[in-house]
């Protein structure tokens with residue numbers, strides 16, 4: 557499959573602010589629904605990435621590992637040579653992530669899915685969720701600790717749960733809601749010790765990172781994308797805590813891909829801008 561990768565700057569990057577020091581590799585697949593591919597990163601300190609140019613027409617490396625049934629929920633495929641001596645621990649940790657994400661999201665997968673842990677030779681860590689074909693993927697390498705790969709998978713698992721719960725409407729929902737819910741659902745895997753996303757975003761905002769919610773991260777760079785994912789997670793947290801899950805579920809299926817495209821007025825009787833002001837006040841409390 558053809559991909560376009562937005563690359564990281566060259567050489568080693570040292571990051572002082574750990575809570576927002578995150579690597580995102582954004583992959584765009586022209587012509588495919590936005591939610592087929594989901595972009596990613598990790599809540600841990602930034603990894604380094606050699607400056608290896610990636611041809612936009614490169615195909616992802618083949619997955620060499622055998623497909624192994626893990627339990628009645630998913631099959632696991634790991635590239636040969638990747639985490640070879642840690643397979644049992646990796647399997648246990650992904651099982652835990654599936655259970656954690658399902659519990660937090662409030663629903664289990666409808667059917668089996670495949671988790672692919674793929675060796676990216678350039679160590680460009682990112683995740684993808686092909687929810688319509690039930691395959692979630694993380695690209696990683698032996699130099700990246702497996703817990704970081706699992707943290708990304710926790711987010712991807714929630715995308716699969718979203719598809720199963722909301723149906724095909726998931727494929728074109730408002731980016732605020734799909735990415736916000738996937739990040740919120742990954743909970744402790746992304747919170748870096750914070751109690752909740754409200755607290756995380758409060759700290760992030762005090763650090764000078766804050767965007768209007770209806771901002772598309774395209775072209776804004778990795779720090780902006782990171783910040784928006786956390787803001788969206790916090791906004792989802794706010795909507796569910798304040799107005800309940802039922803209204804959130806009604807909202808989710810009204811989105812039309814772009815951030816801010818869901819029918820906020822129809823569901824809450826308030827515009828996104830009004831809800832955003834309420835959310836900011838809630839963060840300030």
Ligand SMILES: [Zn+2]
Pocket residue numbers: 594595596711715734735738
């Ligand atoms: Zn995502």
